Amino acid sequence: MTSPVVEDLLRTLAPQVLGVLVRRHGQFYACEDAVQEALLAAATQWPEQGVPDHPRSWLVTVATRRLTDEWRSERARRDREVAVAVREPAYAAVAPAADEEPPSADDTLKLLFLCCHPALTGSAQVALTLRAVGGLSTAEIARAYLMPEATMSQRIRRAKQRIEAAGARFALPSAADRDERLRAVLHVLYLVFNEGYTASSGGELHRTELTGEAIRLARELHRLLPDDGEVTGLLALMLLTDAHRAARTGPGGELVRLAEQDRTRWDRSEIEEGIALVTEALTWSPPGPYQVQAAIAAVHAEAPSATETDWPQIVALYRVLARIAPNPMVTLNQAAAVAMVDGPRAGLALLAPLASDDRTAGHHRLAAVRAHLLEIAGDRDEAREAYLAAARATTSLPEQRYLEVRAARLAAER
Amino acid sequence: MKYMLLIWNRPGFVEELSEADRNAIFGEVDDIMKRLTESGELVGGEALAHPSQTRTARTGAAGVEITDGPFVESKEQFAGYLMVDCETPERAAEIAANWPDVRRGFGVLEVRPVMDQAGTEM
Numbered sequence: 001m002t003s004p005v006v007e008d009l010l011r012t013l014a015p016q017v018l019g020v021l022v023r024r025h026g027q028f029y030a031c032e033d034a035v036q037e038a039l040l041a042a043a044t045q046w047p048e049q050g051v052p053d054h055p056r057s058w059l060v061t062v063a064t065r066r067l068t069d070e071w072r073s074e075r076a077r078r079d080r081e082v083a084v085a086v087r088e089p090a091y092a093a094v095a096p097a098a099d100e101e102p103p104s105a106d107d108t109l110k111l112l113f114l115c116c117h118p119a120l121t122g123s124a125q126v127a128l129t130l131r132a133v134g135g136l137s138t139a140e141i142a143r144a145y146l147m148p149e150a151t152m153s154q155r156i157r158r159a160k161q162r163i164e165a166a167g168a169r170f171a172l173p174s175a176a177d178r179d180e181r182l183r184a185v186l187h188v189l190y191l192v193f194n195e196g197y198t199a200s201s202g203g204e205l206h207r208t209e210l211t212g213e214a215i216r217l218a219r220e221l222h223r224l225l226p227d228d229g230e231v232t233g234l235l236a237l238m239l240l241t242d243a244h245r246a247a248r249t250g251p252g253g254e255l256v257r258l259a260e261q262d263r264t265r266w267d268r269s270e271i272e273e274g275i276a277l278v279t280e281a282l283t284w285s286p287p288g289p290y291q292v293q294a295a296i297a298a299v300h301a302e303a304p305s306a307t308e309t310d311w312p313q314i315v316a317l318y319r320v321l322a323r324i325a326p327n328p329m330v331t332l333n334q335a336a337a338v339a340m341v342d343g344p345r346a347g348l349a350l351l352a353p354l355a356s357d358d359r360t361a362g363h364h365r366l367a368a369v370r371a372h373l374l375e376i377a378g379d380r381d382e383a384r385e386a387y388l389a390a391a392r393a394t395t396s397l398p399e400q401r402y403l404e405v406r407a408a409r410l411a412a413e414r
Numbered sequence: 415m416k417y418m419l420l421i422w423n424r425p426g427f428v429e430e431l432s433e434a435d436r437n438a439i440f441g442e443v444d445d446i447m448k449r450l451t452e453s454g455e456l457v458g459g460e461a462l463a464h465p466s467q468t469r470t471a472r473t474g475a476a477g478v479e480i481t482d483g484p485f486v487e488s489k490e491q492f493a494g495y496l497m498v499d500c501e502t503p504e505r506a507a508e509i510a511a512n513w514p515d516v517r518r519g520f521g522v523l524e525v526r527p528v529m530d531q532a533g534t535e536m
Contacts, residue, residue, distance in 0.1 A: 121501050124454070146416075146531075147457060147499060155454025195532060248535055257536050368536055395415070398533030 006046045009055060010039050011216070014135025017059040019107020021067065022170045028114065029160045030067060032132050038063035039135060056103070105224050108133065110170050112221065115159075116184040119166035124159035125188045126195075131156055134213055144210050145195070185221070186234050186290065189214050193238050211242060222277075229285020232277050233294045239274035240297035243267040255402040259306035271301045289325040292317055311340040328360040336369050344377035364393035368403060375410065384410040416457060416528035417506035419496040421513065423521025424489055425465050442514045450498060450509070461494035490521055503527070 014035065021031040038059045052058040115129040127145075130136045136144075142152035173181040196210025218235040225231045247261040278294040285291065296317045303309035318334035331354060339347025351370055354360040371386035387407035391400050428436060450456035468484045484491055493515075500506045506525050515521035 123499070123501060145499075150451075151454055151457055151499070154451060158452065158454050194534070197532065197534065244535065255533055255536055395527045395530055396533040397529045397531055399536060400529070402533070402536055 003047045006043065006051065009051065010042055010059075011135035011213075013056050013059055014039060015108040015111050015133045016056060016103035017063055018111060018132055019104055020060050021063055022111075023104075023107070024064075025067060026170070028168075028170060029164055030070060031063070032160060034063040034066040034070065035059070036131065036137070037066045040137065043137075106172065108220065109224055110172055112185045112217075113173055113181050114163060114168055114170060116181070116188045117163050117166060117168050118181075118184065119162050119168070120159050122188070122191065124155055124162070125184070126191055127152060127155050128159045128163075129188050129217075130192065130210075130213065134217060136213070182225075182228070182230075186230060189218050189221070190234060190238075190290075192217070193241075197241065211238075211245075214238060215242065229281045230288040230290050232281040232285070233288055233291030236274040236278035236281070236294035237290050237297060239270045239277070240294055240301055243270040243274065243301065249398075253398070254405070255398050257402075258300065263304065266301065274298065275301060287320060287324065289321060292321045292324070296321075309340070311337055315341055328354050328357050329365070332360065332365055332369050336372070339373050339376065344373040347373045348377070362393060364390045364399070364403075367393060368399075371403075371406065375406075380410050380413075415501075415503070415506075416497060416499050416530075417503070418526050418528055419498065419506070419510050419513070420524040420526065421493045421495060421515060421521060422490040422524065423493050423515045425491050425493070427520045439514045439518070446509070446512060450496075455498045455500055455505075455509075457497040457499050459494065459496040462492065465491040493521065497528070 017038065018031060018035045021035060022028050025031060041062055042055070042059060046052070046055075111133050112129065115132050116125045120128070127141055130141050130144075131138065138153045138156060139149050141156075142149040145152065172178070192210050193214035196208050196212070196214065215235070215238050218231070218238055222231050222235045243266045244258070244261060245267065247263065247265040248256055248258075250256050274294065275298045278291055278298055281291055282295065287295075296314055299310050299313050299317070314337045315334070318330065318337055322330050322334060331350060335347040335350035337347075338350055348370065351366065351373070354366050360366045367386050367390035371383050371390055374380075374383035374386055377383075384407045387403050387410070391403035391407065394400050394403065428439075431439070447456065447459070465484045469480055469482055470485045471478060471480050472485070473479075486492075496509070496513075498506055498509060500509070503525070510516065510523035510525050513523050516523055
């Protein structure tokens with residue numbers, strides 16, 4: 001097993017090494033495979049033999065050798081010649097490359113844009129980003145997504161083929177495309193974060209690592225693009241959400257809703273960092289969806305309890321969010337906040353049109369919010385029905401368990 | 415999102431087919447599996463033995479008893495499954511609609527979402 005120190009180092013170096021190779025040789029497909037092999041070699045050798053003096057050069061040298069091996073064997077196959085196998089000296093003997101160059105910040109950005117290319121499906125963008133930029137092995141990604149390694153490996157291979165077929169280049173997008181491409185990158189990091197933001201404990205540890213990985217990549221992106229308000233907003237949102245980690249599940253792994261969480265267990269350092277980031281960004285950046293969501297999370301974080309929350313402020317922020325990013329899911333959350341200011345009936349009135357909107361009708365979150373507001377309003381039977389409807393519609397085990405418990409409590413208290 | 419495609423068909427229907435039809439069906443299945451593997455959507459799948467090989471455990475008058483034969487007495491029996499990971503439920507349904515049992519009318523496929531361990535704050 002790799003030591004955490006080596007693992008962190010390898011994940012940091014992965015995009016730098018890949019950047020060097022792609023810049024020198026082009027051929028993203030082959031370079032990515034070569035870097036992955038070099039990372040695996042390092043993960044097994046370094047913990048035993050020690051980290052080399054110049055770890056990045058070591059990886060570049062080994063990856064380049066894998067690349068030339070691959071070219072050589074391909075040429076041999078093509079020419080139907082018997083390849084003369086020239087064995088290279090042991091990898092441990094590799095000397096630091098004479099052409100040691102500083103890592104280019106643009107390389108990581110270019111890789112992120114490449115991995116989140118519009119020709120790819122969301123799941124392919126996620127898998128490729130985790131491997132090429134995050135430096136995770138295919139096996140680790142497969143474990144995190146509870147998928148056979150062969151499936152994940154094929155998904156990554158296909159994603160790389162698609163990128164090549166689309167003629168994508170290892171370059172920063174044009175000014176016209178940049179905003180849209182950056183939104184795609186942010187969305188991929190957000191998806192990775194949410195996948196790992198799981199409520200269960202024990203056997204799912206591999207998945208919670210995804211949350212840490214998403215924060216690490218968002219932090220790196222923020223370092224590279226400190227002047228982008230939405231990058232800052234996403235990092236802040238992740239930190240402010242992750243701060244609830246210890247409090248959002250009970251001793252048996254059951255979900256605890258925000259209003260009932262033990263706020264003394266929230267991570268204060270993550271909260272302070274998140275609040276500072278979003279507060280500062282909003283002073284100079286036009287408000288984007290991630291910043292506003294982070295601002296909402298910040299208001300929650302500052303409140304000593306659910307009842308002492310500045311709900312009018314949260315309602316105002318949801319109004320801003322609904323204006324800049326109109327979406328029925330925003331209306332859903334807005335209704336929950338409005339209920340805290342103007343009472344549950346006002347919230348329920350906001351929800352009413354969502355029942356006939358194709359995007360939300362039958363969605364478990366609509367039923368869950370409705371159930372909650374009906375419960376506050378004292379309509380116990382209707383609330384119970386809505387909780388059960390939400391429990392039937394969700395495909396998340398912890399959510400289902402939570403919703404069934406709420407319904408059972410209403411039945412028991414009758 | 416993961417979906418399980420449950421294959422229900424009439425046991426023994428293959429016995430009534432000509433060799434050419436039988437080979438065509440197996441060829442179609444191979445082809446679909448190959449394409450799902452290439453697309454990175456195939457998570458797994460198994461075919462089950464003939465229902466006559468089934469044993470069923472249930473609680474009866476004398477406590478738990480084990481009997482020979484399937485649980486559901488119906489013309490169509492559960493014959494196997496595919497597990498896929500798809501971008502949309504429509505895509506999972508499309509895979510089901512292309513399965514030879516469906517296209518040739520020998521059986522039906524049920525498409526059921528698989529529960530996720532992850533959950534969001536409610």
